[in-house]
Amino acid sequence: MLTTGSKLTLGGTALSVLGAIVWGITKGGSVGYVGVLGLTSAAAAFLLLFVVVTYLRDANVPPSAPDALTGSAAAQPPPTPSMWPVVAAFGVGLLVVGAVTKPIVFKAAIVVLAASAVEWMVQAWSERASSDPAYNASLRKRIIHPLELPVLVAVGVAVLVYSFSRIMLFLSKSDGPYAFIIVGVLIVAFAFTFAARPTLKKGVIVAVCTVAALGVVSTGAVMAISGQRTITKHPTTADEDHSQCLRDAQQVASNPEYEEIEHRASQHVSAKSNPAAKVILENGQLHAEVVGAQGPQVTLTIARSNPTNILFINRDSGEFRLTAYAGTDVQTVNDTQVKIERLSCTTLIHKDGEQMFTVAFPKSSAAATPDDPYRLFVPGLDGQQITVYVP
Amino acid sequence: MKTVRRSLRRPALALGGIAAAVVLAGCAKNAPQDTFRPAGENARKIDNLQRPVFYTAGIVLLIVIAAVVFAMIKYRDRGQEMPEQTHGKPWLEILLTIIPAVILLFVGVFTVKTVFALAKVDDTQCIVNVTGQQWWWEYDYPAQAGCMPGGITTPIVTSGELVIPDQTKVLLHITSRDVIHSFWIPRLNGKRDAVPGRDQTLRMEADQPGIYTGQCTEFCGLSHARMRMAAVSLNADDFGTWVANQTKAYAPAEKDTLAAQGETQFITNCSRCHQVNGLTTTDANGVVTPVLANPDQYEVSGSAPNLTDLMTRTTFAGATFDLLTPACRERLYNAPPDQFGKLYLQGVTPECFNEGELRDWLRNAPAKKPMYSAENEKLDGKYRGMPNLNLTENQIDQLVAYLLERK
Numbered sequence: 010m011l012t013t014g015s016k017l018t019l020g021g022t023a024l025s026v027l028g029a030i031v032w033g034i035t036k037g038g039s040v041g042y043v044g045v046l047g048l049t050s051a052a053a054a055f056l057l058l059f060v061v062v063t064y065l066r067d068a069n070v071p072p073s074a075p076d077a078l079t080g081s082a083a084a085q086p087p088p089t090p091s092m093w094p095v096v097a098a099f100g101v102g103l104l105v106v107g108a109v110t111k112p113i114v115f116k117a118a119i120v121v122l123a124a125s126a127v128e129w130m131v132q133a134w135s136e137r138a139s140s141d142p143a144y145n146a147s148l149r150k151r152i153i154h155p156l157e158l159p160v161l162v163a164v165g166v167a168v169l170v171y172s173f174s175r176i177m178l179f180l181s182k183s184d185g186p187y188a189f190i191i192v193g194v195l196i197v198a199f200a201f202t203f204a205a206r207p208t209l210k211k212g213v214i215v216a217v218c219t220v221a222a223l224g225v226v227s228t229g230a231v232m233a234i235s236g237q238r239t240i241t242k243h244p245t246t247a248d249e250d251h252s253q254c255l256r257d258a259q260q261v262a263s264n265p266e267y268e269e270i271e272h273r274a275s276q277h278v279s280a281k282s283n284p285a286a287k288v289i290l291e292n293g294q295l296h297a298e299v300v301g302a303q304g305p306q307v308t309l310t311i312a313r314s315n316p317t318n319i320l321f322i323n324r325d326s327g328e329f330r331l332t333a334y335a336g337t338d339v340q341t342v343n344d345t346q347v348k349i350e351r352l353s354c355t356t357l358i359h360k361d362g363e364q365m366f367t368v369a370f371p372k373s374s375a376a377a378t379p380d381d382p383y384r385l386f387v388p389g390l391d392g393q394q395i396t397v398y399v400p
Numbered sequence: 401m402k403t404v405r406r407s408l409r410r411p412a413l414a415l416g417g418i419a420a421a422v423v424l425a426g427c428a429k430n431a432p433q434d435t436f437r438p439a440g441e442n443a444r445k446i447d448n449l450q451r452p453v454f455y456t457a458g459i460v461l462l463i464v465i466a467a468v469v470f471a472m473i474k475y476r477d478r479g480q481e482m483p484e485q486t487h488g489k490p491w492l493e494i495l496l497t498i499i500p501a502v503i504l505l506f507v508g509v510f511t512v513k514t515v516f517a518l519a520k521v522d523d524t525q526c527i528v529n530v531t532g533q534q535w536w537w538e539y540d541y542p543a544q545a546g547c548m549p550g551g552i553t554t555p556i557v558t559s560g561e562l563v564i565p566d567q568t569k570v571l572l573h574i575t576s577r578d579v580i581h582s583f584w585i586p587r588l589n590g591k592r593d594a595v596p597g598r599d600q601t602l603r604m605e606a607d608q609p610g611i612y613t614g615q616c617t618e619f620c621g622l623s624h625a626r627m628r629m630a631a632v633s634l635n636a637d638d639f640g641t642w643v644a645n646q647t648k649a650y651a652p653a654e655k656d657t658l659a660a661q662g663e664t665q666f667i668t669n670c671s672r673c674h675q676v677n678g679l680t681t682t683d684a685n686g687v688v689t690p691v692l693a694n695p696d697q698y699e700v701s702g703s704a705p706n707l708t709d710l711m712t713r714t715t716f717a718g719a720t721f722d723l724l725t726p727a728c729r730e731r732l733y734n735a736p737p738d739q740f741g742k743l744y745l746q747g748v749t750p751e752c753f754n755e756g757e758l759r760d761w762l763r764n765a766p767a768k769k770p771m772y773s774a775e776n777e778k779l780d781g782k783y784r785g786m787p788n789l790n791l792t793e794n795q796i797d798q799l800v801a802y803l804l805e806r807k
């Protein structure tokens with residue numbers, strides 16, 4: 010007769026062999042090799058255990074002692090119906106569904122299966138640990154709670170955070186802070202109330218927390234379904250496509266599909282606090298501000314070949330971009346030498362907008378002529394420029 | 401008991417000796433980088449703050465040590481009974497909390513006041529951009545209305561020595577081309593980090609003409625210790641002379657001299673990294689083109705010192721090596737303020753020229769100052785610092801002759 014333990018180990022053997030075969034067929038290379046080796050070893054180990062357990066009859070009492078048999082832990086009826094078979098079955102179902110739909114479902118199924126396997130085994134084992142059901146129950150708790158509680162708390166927190174993040178993504182940028190303030194105030198208020206009244210019934214606290222959590226989760230679900238607000242990317246400077254630097258506002262208006270040239274994300278947030286200069290467009294006039302320099306400047310001195318951050322601010326209505334001209338480069342295109350202007354520019358900046366602009370001037374001003382100096386200018390605004398000296 | 405004491409005596413003596421030596425080392429007579437000798441307004445503000453704090457802390461330290469020593473001797477273990485153990489003495493505890501709190505409050509108020517005073521920029525009279533790179537500092541003077549009567553019309557660039565007009569509120573715009581450095585002239589102000597992409601300001605003001613040394617105070621790689629600097633303060637007239645000299649037109653070397661051969665050597669071997677403003681070449685058709693350095697193609701930092709007026713400086717390569725002979729250097733550094741300017745403006749005269757140092761540099765720069773610039777230590781095909789150019793002694797003769805005229 011096969012005992013409980015030997016059934017388990019035999020099952021383990023069969024599963025490992027099956028697994029090794031499936032693995033060996035589906036996976037190639039070193040992954041397949043290691044997997045097959047591991048699973049075969051597992052099968053061998055299970056087989057050995059099976060032999061040992063069968064030989065020892067699972068440490069069950071011998072039939073020659075019928076009293077001990079009926080009194081033994083293994084002979085006790087399970088005290089409660091277990092939910093783990095149902096969960097495991099659900100896991101298997103999910104596994105199949107996942108196999109044909111999405112990998113994420115498949116992975117979730119594996120998690121469900123693994124969790125129910127552990128829970129099921131611990132429960133089955135603990136129910137036969139002794140003939141005292143109360144002791145068995147406490148034993149189960151002692152084993153499983155250190156595993157169960159952290160996982161449950163983590164999942165709970167994750168669900169709450171995820172739901173809350175959906176709410177924040179749904180709300181507009183200006184409403185977001187209010188939601189945050191309200192939630193924060195509520196939490197503090199409840200915490201104060203609970204702290205001030207330690208005699209408050211546990212049920213009340215649980216009820217309040219449950220209602221709050223359900224509220225967050227359901228609102229989050231609704232808002233996740235209705236979709237998040239449109240999030241606009243921050244424009245930044247780029248020097249990839251020089252030809253677009255000269256486009257002015259009119260050109261853009263007549264050709265809205267023209268792609269903006271910025272490719273890099275806003276990497277310059279921190280730099281905004283210490284730019285080398287601010288270049289400001291105001292009342293159709295371009296001027297620069299430098300810390301320590303008196304009044305508006307019309308020239309800037311910028312160290313050679315050092316990427317330098319300049320903050321461009323547009324105070325005029327209409328969209329403008331700041332463009333830097335850093336001389337010319339001679340390049341060979343199709344065996345002919347062509348002069349290419351070193352241009353870089355900001356995106357189009359609307360009224361009261363600002364943008365960090367990183368410019369570098371590779372050669373000293375000696376390479377420029379007085380009538381074609383290095384400069385910062387705004388296309389479409391004639392005569393407005395800031396002459397750049399590179400010592 | 402006795403033996404234990406005797407065995408402790410020797411290490412205690414040794415420790416005491418070391419401590420005394422450390423303390424006495426602070427009494428150096430010639431300490432050019434002494435924060436306790438401020439030579440300008442901002443340094444004085446710092447000094448006015450740090451002295452009282454230092455003295456107060458010293459007094460507190462003495463009181464605490466005295467109390468501890470007294471307790472150690474008076475109540476040392478002589479086998480007497482353990483005294484009665486009590487807990488707490490509220491009035492003493494409150495007193496001992498309030499006194500430090502009051503002291504710290506005083507220190508805090510004056511510190512914050514000083515921090516704001518040091519950050520003042522709206523009364524700036526002169527602006528200099530300071531750019532750090534491995535392992536030297538570049539100074540450029542933007543075209544501006546300030547610095548001197550009539551202002552600076554042509555931007556100036558120099559390295560190693562920051563020349564400023566005395567009794568003038570100079571604002572430095574400090575940044576870096578590669579890693580983080582830190583600018584510090586102890587006798588003129590505190591430190592300011594030079595961070596790539598950021599423009600940080602530091603105020604300098606010197607009371608009198610003179611030379612004030614400092615060094616990079618943020619570890620920045622192999623030759624961090626050789627990344628030194630100096631601030632040179634000149635009176636208004638002398639500063640004007642200096643500016644005029646820095647912006648004067650280029651004077652080519654006289655034909656058929658050693659220096660003229662040096663100019664050719666310079667164009668072939670050096671000008672790809674080093675700029676000499678105004679240097680030109682003339683091709684067979686008589687077309688004149690300016691010789692322009694493009695160190696961004698050869699250097700990690702993208703730059704090399706501008707050598708237009710090398711011999712107006714007294715040091716080179718991160719203000720580490722002297723262009724002046726020791727005697728001339730002593731004379732300059734110890735010159736009284738009213739004579740300092742005249743002496744400094746002479747630059748490197750043939751009599752004072754410390755030729756050996758410069759020749760060593762040209763023979764093998766990385767041997768003189770470690771710079772990872774050996775061929776096999778190139779990074780992305782670019783150098784850090786100046787490489788060994790394997791020049792012949794002949795070439796060096798010519799180059800030195802040429803460079804000696806750069807002033």
Ligand SMILES: [Cu+2]
Binds near residue numbers: 533616618624
């Ligand atoms: Cu440094």
